Amino acid sequence: MQDAAALTLTRPFDTGALNWPEGRILFLNARPAGLADPARVLAVQPERGLFLGCQRADHDTHPALREGDAGFAAAFILAARQRAENEAMLADASARVVPGGLILMAGEKTSGVEAIFKAMQKAGVALEKWSKHHAVVFAARAPLPMLTERAEAAEAGMRTPVGGFSVGTIDAGSRLLVEHLPDSMKGDVADLGAGWGYLALEIARRAEPASLALIESHHSALEAAKANLAGCKASTTFHWLDVTCEPLPKTKDWVVMNPPFHDALGRHAPHLGQAFIRAGHGMLKPGGRLVMVANRQLPYEKTLADLFKTVEKRADNGRFKVLLARK
Numbered sequence: 001m002q003d004a005a006a007l008t009l010t011r012p013f014d015t016g017a018l019n020w021p022e023g024r025i026l027f028l029n030a031r032p033a034g035l036a037d038p039a040r041v042l043a044v045q046p047e048r049g050l051f052l053g054c055q056r057a058d059h060d061t062h063p064a065l066r067e068g069d070a071g072f073a074a075a076f077i078l079a080a081r082q083r084a085e086n087e088a089m090l091a092d093a094s095a096r097v098v099p100g101g102l103i104l105m106a107g108e109k110t111s112g113v114e115a116i117f118k119a120m121q122k123a124g125v126a127l128e129k130w131s132k133h134h135a136v137v138f139a140a141r142a143p144l145p146m147l148t149e150r151a152e153a154a155e156a157g158m159r160t161p162v163g164g165f166s167v168g169t170i171d172a173g174s175r176l177l178v179e180h181l182p183d184s185m186k187g188d189v190a191d192l193g194a195g196w197g198y199l200a201l202e203i204a205r206r207a208e209p210a211s212l213a214l215i216e217s218h219h220s221a222l223e224a225a226k227a228n229l230a231g232c233k234a235s236t237t238f239h240w241l242d243v244t245c246e247p248l249p250k251t252k253d254w255v256v257m258n259p260p261f262h263d264a265l266g267r268h269a270p271h272l273g274q275a276f277i278r279a280g281h282g283m284l285k286p287g288g289r290l291v292m293v294a295n296r297q298l299p300y301e302k303t304l305a306d307l308f309k310t311v312e313k314r315a316d317n318g319r320f321k322v323l324l325a326r327k
């Protein structure tokens with residue numbers, strides 16, 4: 001499937017409306033966009049699978065901005081799904097691009113890019129806009145006004161990141177899973193798609209795991225998880241990995257998960273949960289157990305039954321189901 005936002009990003013240059021900037025370019029929420037001269041581009045992409053794609057496209061790619069990343073001639077931004085994330089990226093671009101430098105933001109028309117465009121207009125920013133491929137791109141010049149105060153949301157004293165899953169709140173499915181965690185969770189435990197660490201933290205509080213491995217593809221979420229589990233007694237390790245395509249730690253006694261069913265671009269993707277189940281199976285010792293929660297309509301039972309010796313439903317509240325499988 002074509003990445004309409006990435007294709008539209010270079011529209012102002014393709015039409016001759018703008019000149020390609022001289023000097024280094026900061027590319028936020030970067031994805032391969034066919035940019036000429038990738039050596040001049042510093043790409044930032046917190047989502048592991050997209051990060052690996054940028055590296056393959058020869059960009060100097062980092063999961064987050066570093067302190068010294070400044071003085072860019074221009075910044076290109078691909079809009080994210082969350083408003084706060086878009087505002088944060090505009091603030092970063094504004095702070096790190098030289099005064100008068102170009103800031104471009106592109107996104108599909110159904111993304112939040114139009115809302116950001118309107119908010120910038122309302123704030124009195126001079127803007128230009130182009131459309132193509134069901135996406136829009138707008139241009140502004142640094143520095144930009146802050147659209148909102150930048151803050152990390154928190155629930156019950158926990159740190160949750162800007163961007164990522166379940167920001168500022170605990171997911172209802174994950175709560176149900178915690179209510180139905182088996183009493184006997186000991187040994188080496190892995191949390192697949194750990195987010196900002198809610199499940200791992202509750203396991204550390206309720207059970208006595210010898211070790212907890214948190215595996216997560218969103219870099220800022222994993223950084224938040226590190227902070228949230230800092231006081232935890234169990235030995236914890238944090239792995240920034242794409243569960244679907246990278247080698248994972250093995251010989252676990254337990255795997256827990258609330259798997260994603262949308263991909264990094266927000267598209268419905270139940271095959272991701274099935275890939276998580278296969279990955280979890282590969283990580284377990286013989287006799288090890290996988291416990292998971294999912295929206296009740298998602299098709300995971302067959303994948304579990306094909307791989308595991310036994311599968312049981314531990315809970316079903318009409319919205320979510322909790323499944324337990326033994327290898």
Ligand SMILES: C[S@@+](CC[C@H](N)C(=O)[O-])C[C@H]1O[C@@H](n2cnc3c(N)ncnc32)[C@H](O)[C@@H]1O
Pocket residue numbers: 049164165166171174192193194195196197198199215216217218221241242243244257258259260261
């Ligand atoms: C439904 S959320 C659950 C988060 C957390 N366990 C909780 O209960 O709050 C799924 C998590 O999987 C992560 N994820 C999505 N695709 C992934 C992948 N390919 N590899 C690793 N993690 C992934 C998402 O970033 C998200 O944090």
